[in-house]
Amino acid sequence: MSISHTDIGDDLRKIVISGRLDLTGTKSVAGELEKLAAAPKKGVVVDVSSLKFLASLGIRALLKSAKAVEERGGRMVLVVGTNSQVVMSLEATGVSNVLPMFKSSGEAERVAVA
Amino acid sequence: MHNGINTDKQVETLAIAASGEEIRRASEWLTSALRQRDVPDPQVECLELALHEVLANVLAHGGSAARIEPIRICIEVREKATTGEARVKVRDAGIPFDPTGAPEHTPAKTLAEAPIGGLGLPLIRRCSDWMSYRREGGRNHFVFGTRWPKL
DSSP: OEEEEEEETTTEEEEEEEEEESHHHHHHHHHHHHHHHTSSOSEEEEEOTTEEEEOHHHHHHHHHHHHHHHHTTOEEEEEOTTOHHHHHHHHHTTGGGTSOEESSHHHHHHHHHO | OOEEEOSSTTEEEEEEOSSHHHHHHHHHHHHHHHHHTTOOHHHHHHHHHHHHHHHHHHHHHSHHHHHHSOEEEEEEEEEOSSEEEEEEEEEEOSSOOOGGGSOOOOOOSSTTTOOSSOOHHHHHHHHOSEEEEEEETTEEEEEEEEEEEOO
C-alpha cells in the first residue's frame, strides 16, 4: 500500500494511491489522504488507476476527501485508467455520478482546475 | 484457525477470526481456491469483493459475539453442461442481519448529499447473481454466488 503526491503549480495537487484499498489498506492510508487533500489547492487529482482492489471503505475515504475539497471551494477528480475493477466499484455504489473519473491524467488535471 | 479441503475437490472451507488481517487472508484464500478451479477472473474479482464486504460488515456491525467465534466460509464450485457456478457461504455468530432485506441503495445526485457509509451492500448486490439468508442456531447464514456461461 502506498500513497504519494506531486504539486503541479500553485493550483493542483496530484495524489497517487496504489495497492489494495481494502479494510487494512484503507486504514493505513486514509489519514494521509485526508491530510494531502486538505492542502489549499484549487484542484486535487487522485490517481487510483493502479489499485488492485477497491472496497467500500476505500470509496468512503475518497468521498470524505472529495467532500472536504468541495467544501473549501475546490474540486477533486479521479484517474481510473483502464482499471475495470475500480470502475465497477465506483459505478456500483453510484459514486461515479458525483466524483468525476477520467481515463487519462491530462484530462483529469484540466477538469480539476477548470 | 482451521483450513481444510473437502474430499469433493469443488468444496473448500476456511475459518477466520474477525479482524482486518484475517479478512485479507480470506480474500487471498478465496481467489486462490477459485482460480485453482478455473473460475473466470471477472467472477473471481466479484466474489472477492463481495466476500470482503460481507466480512467487513460482520466486523463493523456484528457486535462482540461476532468476535468471539470464528467466522466460517465455504466455497463451492459447480460445473454444469453450459454454465459454471460458484457460491460462497458465510456463517457468523454476530447480531442478526439479513442483507437480502436491506433497502435498495439510492445513488446521490450531488457530492454534498452523498452518504459516506452504506456502500458495502450495493457492492455485494452488484457482485452477486443471487443471495440468500437465514438465521439458524444463533448464527447468520449468508450465501451469495455467481454463474458464467461455459465456452
